[in-house]
Amino acid sequence: MKKRKLEELFFRSLMVLATLVVGGSFFLIVGTIVYKGAPYMNLDMLTKTPGGGFYIGKEGGVLNAIIGSLYVAGGATILGLLISIPVAIFINMYMDGKRFLSNTLRMAYDVLFGIPSIVYGAFGFLIMVYFGIRASLLGGIIAVTLLVIPVLVRTLDEVIRTVPLELRDAALSLGATRWEMAKVVLRQIRPGIYTAILLSFGRAIGDVASVLFTAGFSDNIPTSLHQPAATLPLAIFFQLGSAVDEVQGRGYASALILTIIVLIITVLAQVLTKKFSKYKI
């Protein structure tokens, strides 16, 4: 009897311990980044592009990378939405009675979601070579769009499935076409669309492997789609590889900037999700 109780206690504490490790790893990571990055943080980092001797430790900031990342992630999310909203509507509303087919499609997007970003990067590079595009903002946006489409489709699909069937039936019974019904549903899921946008943006802004071949790198803020664009994760990666302490420190500070951006996005997405599920019929 005693042994069984002990066993229960032992495994229970093991579980609590594991939970602490998993939950604690988040604090450990953010803590390390803040601790190392904060001393190098200053306004110049956020408001200036790299100056003349930036990579040997002289003045400048990573504004080029911040703006470049926003461009790439923003462009990819918008392009991705244009493709994913119709796809999600199609899977849910135009495939009545073909459950096997729609479930297979869902699985295909799940699999696409699992394909690593380096493969998307390599494939994006192939597309660029094929069309003769050089490493540029455009190339980066194309590769990252491929990366975020599965994220968007999966999220939108989940949200659309929460809309009660009665609502659709009501629209249809009033003589609406499927497209008009889709418009009703789209209005209903608007907060869900915002969540999807945030999730996609968060994934896009933090990814390196897909922009490595495709977006290039530049000290200037891109002014056209055909210019190479710096991205924040890539800037972190490059600065960290430097032998100069000052530059490495700026790498930590850049990491801090990226972490803060991503955390804000994730928290916003969660707040939205919560709000959304509260008003769900």
Added chain:
Amino acid sequence: MRLIKDKILSKLMLVLTVASVSLLLVIGIGLYYKSIPLLQKLSWGELITSSVWKPLKGLFGFYPFIMGTLWVTGIAIIIALPLSLFTSLYIVEYAPARVKKLLTPFVNLLSGIPPVIFGVWGVLFIIPLIQKFIAPHFVEFSTGYSVLAGGIVLAVMIFPLIVSILSEVLRTIPQELKDASLSLGATKWETIKKIVLRKALPGIVAATVLAISRAFGETIAVLMVCGNNAVVPHSVFDTGYPLPALIANNYGDMMSIPLYDSALMFAALLLFIIILLFNIISRVILTRLENRLAA
């Protein structure tokens, strides 16, 4: 008019859907097409089993990179699986609602952190930890850059994925089964051990397979902490050079050396095939579980 609009839009959506799904095929074909020059010179068997990597001499042996990937992934799973399993058991079976509410956001936040940040953390925290505190107990000297470091960083990266899938799976276990076991006088842990885990086994397998495929493809974080030496690792403190890191590290000179671009695309193709298979397997298992629950 309205009907025509509906028809046109329907076709348009069909095209977009087919186009985006066929990405799976197109990626595979595109990468294969680019690997053909290399495959004409060397066979699949040679490429995978040879360990000589001398691009300048036209020798492309992927064995060290495959082994590097396997080591890192293996270590990551060994660390992450038990921890994640215990965590999700705690969240689903034990944790009071208040704790549950507190924990879920952190798992989500962790999953939102970009890979490069994990890499920076690995360099700043794990590398010194291994170099100063872990390695000295086992080997004479280590810089810290090792497959162990890669494994630890990857393990933390795949925590959220495994925990969220396992929690879903554990929630599908019918309460009646647990009640039956508890009412016979079994303790909670005995119920978990004999009922819950047994019932959840397919789900656990699926989650593991999915986590493996995620770990396989992770690039930048492992690139930053593994040391990147094209030799087969023999201990956890050896450096390794996983496949994704190989692709990312060499994109710069791939155009200047003959067949090099083909070799890197072949590496991407290898990754793609392995991950595709693993993903399909685990998704099929998970979908079956879901359907069984719905029925």
